[in-house]
Amino acid sequence: MRRVLVADRVATATLWAIALAALLLLAAMIVHLVWAAVGTLSASFVLGDPEFLGLGGVGPVLWNSFYMLFLTALITVPAGIAAGIYMAEYAAEGRLTSAIRFAQEAISSIPSIVVGLFGLVAFVNLTGWGFSALAGSLALSVFNLPLMARLTEQALRAVPADERYASLALGSTKWQMIRHVVVPLAIPGIVTGIILTAGRIFGEAAALLFTAGLTTPSNYHFENLNVLDPKSPWSPFRPATTLAVYIWKVQSEGLGSSVKQIADGASALLLLCVLGFNVGARMISRVLVYRITRA
């Protein structure tokens, strides 16, 4: 009897210790990253242009990260929500549905570097766009689409059956029910999903090495709105190194004496952006849930 009680105590203590260690590790990583970047993170670093061999800034690559996030969202939000609606509302047991489920799981498991190589063939070479923001965004869309579809499906399935029956009982068609009852109620879940996946897109690098490229035009002129001009920051048809790719590029080339400083600063910046998405998702979902339950 005694031994069993001791084992229980030891196990409980071990589980607490694991949880504590995980929290400490996370805290240590975040503190270290921020601490290492304290001297670097200035306005000129965040907004400035990169310099060959010097410290420079990350302005253009940071812009590229947001720009490609936007492009990717433009593709995956509508397509992902539509696919999620199919999975939650229309999918009947059958060959098509099981093929889609399999595809969804498969894409989520395929290494992002392989997705990048697929993008290299499909979006860089076949289209003739070369390394470009659009090719990169399409590659990001490939593995964001199933994620977005799954999150939407979960949010839609969480809508109570009562609400559906109520709508159908009033004589509305299935699509009217989805459009006016189910989707609005699922909005908080969907929006939270969008922002959480945004964090993932923002930090992705492997899929972009061979699609968006390792170079980017600097000296952005934001007044140049010609999207076909490869020098315009608004153009999807230009190489676009993102912040995450830039970190990898800087450390792997290892040129100049500022490598560590640049990578430290860029890592902290990237982490802060991702944390921002995480906190933002929580806050927005809280606000939306509040508004829907109150209104």
Place this chain on the structure above:
Amino acid sequence: MTADLGGVAAPLKASGSRSSLGQLAAARRATLAEDEALVTKMEATSLNVSYAGRTVVRDVSFPVISNQVTAIIGPSGSGKSSVLRCFNRMNELIPKAVVSGSVRLDDEDIYASGVQVVEVRRRVGLVFQRPNPFPMSIYENVAYGPRRLGERNRARLDEIVERSIRQAALWEEVSDDLRRKSGLALSGGQQQRLCIARVLATEPEVILMDEPASALDPIATLQIEELMRELIEKYTIVIVTHNMQEAARASDHTVFMSMGTDRAGYLVERGPTRQLFSMPTHKLTEDYITGRFG
């Protein structure tokens, strides 16, 4: 220790409509009352239970007589199950549950500091409302308790398993497939008897049953009742039920609880089952057992 029965234990006569089993039990009860001093196995004193600040049981006290069936009856919401769960400290599994008062087992307070909850639960077993066999073979279900208590000897385990399943009146139905068939593959009534066998295998002194027949059909219910009558030879049983026929048929002692105006359960009346059912002293009890409310 002589028990306070809340009245005089009237000698019981075997009624003609009972089964031979029931007659036996009734005769035995008569003998007990006449020849032996009744022994209190457990006793609740001033029990209060609250969940997240809401009181669900207020000031409940009653004894549980050794080798008898004590039934707790009352309308739903009267705190029957909450009281039952105090007898083996299962309320502690519910977050924000607070229990005050005392429950004594053989004159020892099971809530005293230094008492291991594990030890309490081993001596006071619980059969749940919904049958909940483990997703394992029938054999492993029954051997589970003894194994956790450190029994490794295969022959002894085999013996415990067979004895427990026989005691639970399930042996004939499952002995062929003991090790291969999952406990989940049995019928509802069989599952519940398996759960009783599982409790018996740990050799408890008291068995608590929380509406053990509520999920079962009438035949399975009768089987469980007959089983209880047999088990009190060796064990003390406390059963919660909302089925008055069941309480009347199967119990020796009845505790009637109701829900107060503040929605907290309290004890209305208790006494030997025959007496409580034939001449209830309280208006509420009379209304309840005659089916006028609840």
Place this chain on the structure above:
Amino acid sequence: MSTSTLTAASRLLGRPRFLDRLDLPRRLVTAAAGSMVLIVTLMLGFVAWNGIQIFLTPGSNAGSVFSTAWQPLANPASFGLLPFVTGTLAVTMLAVAISTPLSVGLALFLAEVAPVWARAVVQPALEIFVGIPSVVYGWLGITILVPWLRENFSGVGFTVGFSWLAGSLVLTVMILPTITSIAYDAFRAVPGDLRAASLALGTTRWQTIRHVLLPASAAGVLTAVILGMTRAAGEALAVQMVIGNRPTMPTGLTQPLSTLTSQITLDMGNTVAGEPWNQALWTMSLVLLLIAVGFVLLVRWLNGRRQTF
């Protein structure tokens, strides 16, 4: 009677409009979902086509693919993929071996032990773990882990710090939230009834965890481990940054090695489409793709065997 009334009423509504009959919304959402099938098919097609080129090109020394010698610049060149396949397996397996007990422990903590406040702290922390980009993990590996190994453990052979162990440790942290969250779901799917039944028999919480909870959730926990493995085997940059990238068979925990993903990351930009070296990299991608699909099939099979209550 009632039927004819209904029919009459339906007739009053008129024939469904053309747009309604077309049911455009249904077609659109079906197309969106179906596009995923198209993507996977294309991806399998492209990668497989490019991956087998080395076997179709005369004089590419394709036989060397199954060897342990990776010498793309030697004459004759040799494109042995075994170092990378074993490297990937080695790094992944070690990471999973370290991460699984920790992750399952963390999931048990969340599901069985943690008071409400502790869960409210640990769960968001796990989301942050997932959110940290892999290049940041890699950078932390380069700046903290690798120097630490080199400076404190050179005695046991960490001459450069970039090593099998460094790669596995970085992956350990990266797959921790993956395994934890899926194992947590598996534990939560076990009905509370079973825990109560075990505890009511006078067993301790740990006995209940070991003898009821873990067996009942075994398929789910195994799924969690396999998904962790999938993530570890497919991770590219973080591993490439700390592993040392030496294309030889694994020689020891303290020694550099290379993996499928890290070699593709490093070499792809240095090769030209059509040359055998490039083709060999595509063959590596094909291997990765097949590993991923294999894991998906394994998870599906496990889910089919999952205990339902």
